[in-house]
Amino acid sequence: MSPYLLAVFLAAVSGLPGLFLRRRGGAVAAGLLGLAAVLGIGAAVRVLAGGGSGQARLPAAPLGTAGLLVLDPVAAWFLLPVLLVSACGALYGLGTWEEGRPGARFLRLAYGGLTAALALLVAAAHPLVFLLGWEGMAIAAFALVMMEDRHPETRRAGWIYLVCTHTGTLCLFAAFALLPAGAGPFAAFPAGFAASGRGTALFLLCLLAFGAKAGVMPLHLWLPPAHAAAPSHVSALMSGVLIKMGILGLVRLLSWVPDPPVWWGGVLMGLGVLSGVLGVAFALGQHDLKRLLAYHSIENIGIILMGLGLGSLGRSLGHPVVAALAFGGALLHVLNHGLFKALLFLAAGSAVHAAGTRDLDRLGGLGRRMPWTSAAFLVGAWAICGLPPLNGFVSEWLIYLGAFRAMAVSRWAWSAGLLAALALIGALALACFAKAFGAVFLGAPRTPAAEGVHEAPRGMLVPMGVLALACGAIGLAPALLVPALDRGVAALMPGPARPSLGGLASLPLLTGLALVLLGVALAFAVWLRPRRRTGDLPTWDCGYGRPTPRMQYTASSFADGPVSGLRWALLPRIHDARPGGLFPSPARYESHVPDPVLDRVADPALRRSARGLALLRVAQGGQLPVYLLYVLLTLLALLVWMVV
């Protein structure tokens, strides 16, 4: 346990030395976070290998001293991506937020704080500690999103995030007040509690709080703007790890319930399908590289929720095999998504950093000048599409197996629907990343800025390499993770009868198959390699005089097929001024896919209510004594209320 506490401490103070150093503060911070990662991951691996869970004592008399932090297998599992992604991001950040750039010191301070809060949160075993980590995470992340607050859209993203996270925390306060254990440490619920009215309220409040943090579809409104506005390594940490804390909350909730009602699983699965399909559909419509990745986070959260929902249903209906496969897939996808999404954000960040724009239609041809970055992006894209032999395939494979098993054991029609949704998500994700990779890294540069890019420095490539290797390792040898995964699943399925994933999923066979596929692909690559040197010639221009690089397929035209097919769901706004007549005037075409919740519901509704709320301005006179009078009156009212 003490290595874990030391890791939290090191992460928390990692930004402090930089405040006093004139140079190399970033390197010190990255070094401390790296040390924290080594210590913390070591502790987590020990727990996951069966070393027993550790408890930490904290010197806080009013709460009692024991059992505030427990590093159990679930905590250890979530700790792995937290520390790995954070250390990689800190190293990467040295390249983009170099010394002397305004805000670099504050960025490191908040980044270390966020890492420490996340690491504390995963092991919290008491409502107060959980809330402490939760709020620390929210505030540090707000500070990080607002790093470039000279842009108005960044400020808007920051405020939207702050409002959403505080609303979620409010729900969380209410939910914790409803826990059957009261204000004591977290404990398993008594049988029958989950089906009671109080249990229902608890579940719904948790769903609101954790769903908003995770970015589940109707509650995801903060996610795309915040991920687009934050510095890239912060987006990597937020998308890879921070939103998983919502999943952690749901996992904890499910692990306390001995008898989850059937509808809990159904609701989770329904929300998962909704976020998964709509998330990837909206990703297809984006022009902004980082917003596109943010919508993919919503999609992947959807896949994780499908796994959790299916597992919960399997438990309620008495099919432990289904439950074990689905929970295993969901947990593995948490780790996998943390790795490949962080990889994608880092690679996208270095492309954006080099070219100075996030607009897909102003990039292009970066692969020739940034071979390593484009290789890293390709690995991430490969993994997120769930293609073998990388890690995304393994976790989706487990969820597929769970759904097939569910269909086999009980002929549930909806599991066919689940399978169809998973397959649809996979196909659309493939289309979306074909678009993103093609538009950014292939073809010819569309602007002079995209033409003048240089490969990222080694300090930025190494973290991407580490993450890509981790993706490959999990994809090629998933069997190594089975014991750890089994321990994680055990927390979600209290009870004696528990099948092991090793026996259910035949993962070594998968490894063999993956190796064979890899060999075949390599052989093809060698066989297809051009024998002669090819010249560098322009594309045939059909006789047209002067083709420019802007005449390539754009990202929007590439994605037009699926986007038009999904027009009923995406509702794109299109401004189309076609050329006409004998002497055509200049023509324009713009398309834009607004967010369904933020731009279509929340924004108009809030604008309207702001007018009514202006009346409350009277209470805010700006006079300090008046504010103090409010405090005094509240205090008096509370005292009188206590006495009477």
Place this chain on the structure above:
Amino acid sequence: MSPDLLIALVMLTNFTLVATSRINKAIQVAVAQGVILGLMPLAMGLGRHVHILAMAAAAIAVKGWFIPFLLRRALRHVKIHREVDPFIGYTASLLLCAAGTGLSLVLAHNLPLKPGATPAFLVPAALATLFTGFLLLVSRRKALTQVVGYLVLENGIYLFALLLVEDMPVLVETGILLDLFVGVFVMGIVINHIRTAFDSTDTRHLAELKD
């Protein structure tokens, strides 16, 4: 020295504070109140705990020397000596203070507190000091007097914390140290910022900061 005597002195200082218009005198009285409160743990017979003694010594040092030192320096800088034209006049303040003291006696009598060997007037005096501090904060215009009000409020909280000092010493001590820190901090910020930004220490100018 009995605790009741000290408590009576604290109540007296409360009334003096709301009735005075000279800032220098207000500072003197607040300092006296701080020192009296610093002596309270000794009078309550808590002198056998070394850490409580150390805490009391720290409180006396800060409230009796450090804060008045800063306040007098600020006073010399801003060259203001009287609180003219407060939001609530001196007679009205005195009446309100009396009403607050009466109310705190009633409240303290009915509050569900742990019965124990604490002096009978400790809780009412704490509440009365708290109200006095609030009254000063709410009714005065000058930043310096408001800081004095903050100190008095602080003293009330300190007095209340003495109830708990034997049960949870660490919590109380950290609370007190934190309060002292915040007090000095707030004072520095309030006084210096108002002065540099508006060239005066009238807190009414802060209203221009509202959105």
